[in-house]
Amino acid sequence: MGDGLIERAFALLGSFDSEHRAQPLAGLTRRTGMARSTALRVARQLTEVGALERLDDGRFVVGLRLLEIASLAPRGHGLRAVAMPFMEDLFHVTGHHVLLAVRNDDEALLVERLSTHDAVPIRFRVGGRIPLVSTGVGLVLLANAPADVQERALAGFVPGEAGDAIRTADDLRRSLAEIRRGDYAVARRPSPENPRTTAAAPVRDEDGVVAALSVVAPSPQFDPAAYVPAVRAAARAISRQLRTGQGGR
The missing domain is CATH 1.10.10.10 (Winged helix-like DNA-binding domain superfamily/Winged helix DNA-binding domain)
Known part of the structure; x- marks a missing residue:
């Protein structure tokens, strides 16, 4: 060709x-x-x-x-194979959506999703693209992305796309710095019909952040004291497996 x-x-x-x-x-x-x-x-x-x-x-x-x-892609199915046991544990503990995503240029790509049939509706599908600035996994990936990727996101920021907590590009810049310091993100999406909150954390290999893991729950049911530590622990466990080159526990 x-x-x-x-x-x-x-x-x-x-x-x-x-x-x-x-x-x-x-x-x-x-x-x-x-x-x-x-x-x-x-x-x-x-x-x-x-x-x-x-x-x-x-x-x-x-x-x-x-x-x-596609099954040979290391950032797709290879990552999924390592992460799946820990995602399943997180899913059983929380009972809500569990997402695993990687950055692909200026967007995130959903690698895996675990959901119950009666979970709060979300539009993201495996293999689908996710905005960086308006999702928990996206914010984690953006906070750890190269400077040029962050600057493009800041330059193209549209008020309202990231929820009430991030109203301006300056808010976004501060949020990214806080995510890097805390090593996690909490993103809230207000909606009269479907308010939801996400806790997300970075997944690392020996070269740095390669993915983000999150739990998405209805806002009234979201418990940051429980979900943030659980997501961070699962993300760290996946990271250890990636760094040691092991495919299972």
Whole structure:
């Protein structure tokens, strides 16, 4: 494949999301801006190698070959394999959502999520992207990100996107400093229907912060005296496993 074809292939794959899991050719053309003939040619080539599959009705879906390849990503499934036993413990102790995320440029990417069927609703899905400034895991990752990433977040800050506690870019800068000092974040999202609070902590390997772990609970049920220490303890346990190179306890 030439460079142009690789870019078009990734653009086409990137057009799939949780609301567009199966797309006809017209959908691929519309969402990528490609000419119909180009989108069809790229889709056929991706289908031939298993990156896409074609349904009986002609629509395209993401192929299993991508799952096989993605399972080798050390910041995805490798991290998940180490973290999962501790995430399960945290989930059983709290009974609320447990999230594990990594930073991907100026966003967070959700690696794993444990939830009960009756937990407070959240929109985040495994493999989905999460804002850095408006979530607990995002704030932890942003607080430990390189300076240029933090400055872009501060420059692009939109009032209201981070909740009542962070109203301005200066508030965000102070919050990031507090998160680095305390080694955890508490983020509150006020909502008449669904107020929720998050406690998050960094996960480290020998090179620094590689992920963030959090518990998300309805605000009336959130107990910082219980959840913050529990999240920090789980994050430290995962960090020890990553630093020692062990995949289990």
